[in-house]
Each structure stands twice: as structure tokens, then as C-alpha cells.
């Protein structure tokens with residue numbers, strides 16, 4: 001990854017600190033420093049012009065101590081093994097924070113998905129699913145969408161797995177289209193969870209949501225949904241960005257209109273959106289806007305040691321995985337910026353993925369209201385556990401979240417023993 005940044009090393013630093021705060025011996029948690037299984041595959045794909053291109057794909061299964069491995073699949077040109085290893089480990093901690101019976105895994109393919117046609121994406125997905133077939137399954141490892149993957153891709157993935165298995169097997173992936181076993185509420189779940197965490201932290205810090213100024217980096221599944229829901233809660237979303245740059249409006253952006261525009265067609269970007277009173281900003285400008293709440297919801301390595309001193313937000317709620325580096329985090333703590341960490345803030349997605357999987361295994365459907373209520377209950381409970389742990393240990397919410405997670409995994413591991 002860029003500038004010597006290694007997300008896996010960053011994860012290890014945070015893990016060691018949390019273990020120290022919990023008073024653990026190295027023996028208690030050393031296994032969490034090593035993913036249980038790392039798979040690398042070569043994916044040959046016939047392109048529309050008849051040529052064959054081979055893409056590198058990964059699946060990392062970090063910890064299966066608390067349940068089947070669970071985690072998304074990312075299609076991005078910067079995907080490499082260290083990134084997937086970090087994302088897999090973060091999934092283990094995330095599932096433990098919200099106390100759902102999963103371990104952590106993650107997958108990725110090194111590909112610029114925006115350069116592939118829909119048919120090429122389908123062939124890539126089907127071949128990748130076939131290559132992973134021996135190591136995944138509803139009771140083994142259950143993928144889901146992540147950056148540049150969506151419900152349609154999950155549908156292809158599930159179809160290929162089911163064909164090889166010889167029967168329909170919807171529980172092998174989550175985030176599927178609703179008619180083939182997807183769950184109501186899953187599309188919005190991660191963004192909804194981010195909105196809930198904004199609401200909870202704002203309450204704790206006595207910041208009224210009505211009129212609170214928000215900047216969101218990333219206008220995809222997580223950032224776009226969170227921005228839209230916060231807009232509906234009365235927040236003023238003044239800045240939003242995507243890979244093509246950012247937009248700013250002093251009076252607040254019309255998030256419903258923007259999201260309708262972006263989702264109307266595959267590949268639409270913010271640079272093509274216009275409205276009266278709107279100014280163009282860079283992604284770095286977005287992070288340093290004068291706002292109350294900043295939501296990084298794109299990629300890792302955004303709030304670095306260099307950017308963090310210029311951040312003006314009082315609250316950062318991490319929609320993305322790993323958006324703040326360890327160095328950036330230290331600066332934010334010194335400045336008194338409160339950070340709701342990724343493993344808690346974006347856990348709404350995996351929580352409703354868990355509901356989808358439970359519905360698939362039972363061949364049963366829940367109503368959307370029930371799903372949203374259950375999601376809210378789980379996330380608020382997790383928020384309070386993390387908050388109380390952090391207050392008691394006189395530490396940050398990130399450390400609090402890791403302490404809750406590591407303690408749960410280590411306890412389960414001790415009860416199981418090494419076999």
C-alpha cells in the first residue's frame with residue numbers, strides 16, 4: 001500500500017495495546033496475530049474482446065474461534081494480501097464487539113472494477129467463487145459485499161456456489177438481491193448503523209443533531225446511505241465526496257436528490273452532479289471542513305498524522321474500515337476529537353448479514369421493521385458496552401471496542417482450548 005502504510009501492522013499495534021490494557025499475557029492472544037488461513041488465487045477471465053486476463057484474488061480467514069468466518073469481498077486495484085489480512089482481522093473484532101456468532105474473514109480481487117463491463121465482472125465473480133469453493137460455505141465462510149461489489153455480484157457468487165454444490169445454497173453469501181434470499185434492510189444496514197452511532201455519540205456529548213454540520217467521505221453504500229439517513233434526522237450534510245472529488249454547500253446538500261442521481265446508472269460520479277450554490281472541493285478539503293461530525297466512509301489510510309492536525313470536527317464516526325492510521329488516531333486523541341471506531345461504527349452491515357444468514361438457514365423471512373429494531377438494539381447495546389469499558393479504563397472508544405472484542409475472543413478461545 002501507499003507510503004509504507006501497512007494496515008496489518010497497524011492492526012497488530014492496536015491489538016497489542018488492547019491486550020496490555022486487559023492485562024493479557026502474550027500466550028492468551030498470540031494466535032490473533034496470525035490469520036488461520038490465507039488463500040491466493042489466479043482468476044483467468046475472458047474479456048469482451050476475446051483476450052484472457054488473469055487477476056489476483058484473495059480470501060483470508062482470520063479467526064474462526066467464535067463462529068464461521070464472515071466478511072466482504074472487495075474489488076479494487078490496490079487490493080493486496082496485507083490489506084485483506086487486516087480487513088479480515090477487523091472483521092473478527094467487529095463480530096465480537098456486536099457479539100454475533102461469527103469469526104472474521106475477508107476477500108478481494110486486484111482489479112479496477114470500473115474498467116470492466118458487466119459481463120466481464122460476472123465472469124470474474126463466477127471464476128473467483130469457483131476457485132474459493134473448497135474453503136467457503138454457509139457453515140465455513142460467508143462472504144458479503146464491500147467496496148465495488150454489490151447485491152448483483154453476490155447473486156452471481158451464490159449461483160456459482162449453488163451449482164457446484166448441487167442445490168440452492170443461499171446462506172453462502174449475504175447482501176444478495178431480495179428475491180433470491182437477500183434480507184430486507186441489508187442494503188441500508190451499514191449506513192443505518194453509522195447513523196445510529198452518530199445519534200448515540202451526539203447524545204453523550206450533548207450535541208443536538210438538528211442542524212449539526214456533517215461531512216462524509218465516500219458516497220457509496222456506506223457513506224451515501226449514512227448521509228441520506230442523517231439528512232433525514234435533521235443534520236446538515238454540507239460536504240460529500242467520492243473518487244472523483246467532493247462537493248460542498250453551506251446550506252446543506254440535498255442528499256435524496258444526490259443519491260438518486262448517483263444510483264440511477266452504474267459508474268455515475270459526483271463530478272457529474274450539479275446544483276445551485278454548490279462548490280467543488282478535494283478529498284483533503286473534505287476531511288478538514290469546519291463541521292461538527294466527520295464520517296470517513298471510503299477507504300483506509302485517510303486520516304493520517306499529516307491530515308489529523310487540520311481536522312476541525314469534534315466527532316469522527318468511522319464508516320470505512322481503517323480510515324484513521326495509528327498516528328492519525330494519536331493526534332485526534334490529543335486534540336480531544338472523539339472517534340467512534342470502525343469495528344463498532346460500521347458493524348450494522350455484518351449484523352444484518354447475520355440476520356440474512358439466519359433467515360436463509362431457517363428458510364424464513366422477517367419484516368424490515370423487525371430487522372431495523374433488532375439492529376438498533378444490538379448496536380446500542382454494543383455502543384454502551386464500549387462506552388462503559390472506555391470510561392472505566394480511562395481510554396478511547398477505539399481501545400474500549402478492542403478491549404470488549406479481544407476479551408470475548410480470548411475467553412471463547414480459552415473455553416475451547418487448543419486442539
Ligand SMILES: NC(=O)c1ccc[n+]([C@@H]2O[C@H](COP(=O)([O-])OP(=O)(O)OC[C@H]3O[C@@H](n4cnc5c(N)ncnc54)[C@H](O)[C@@H]3O)[C@@H](O)[C@H]2O)c1
Nearest residue numbers: 146147148190218219220221222242243298320321346349
Ligand atoms: N458495504 C458494507 O456493508 C460495508 C460494511 C462495513 C464496512 N464497509 C467499509 O466501508 C467503506 C466503503 O464501502 P462501501 O461498501 O460503501 O463501498 P462502495 O464501493 O459502495 O463505495 C465506496 C465509495 O468511496 C469512494 N471512494 C473510493 N476511493 C476514494 C478516494 N480515494 N477518496 C474518496 N472517495 C473514494 C467511491 O467513489 C465510492 O463513493 C469501506 O472501507 C468498506 O470496507 C462496508
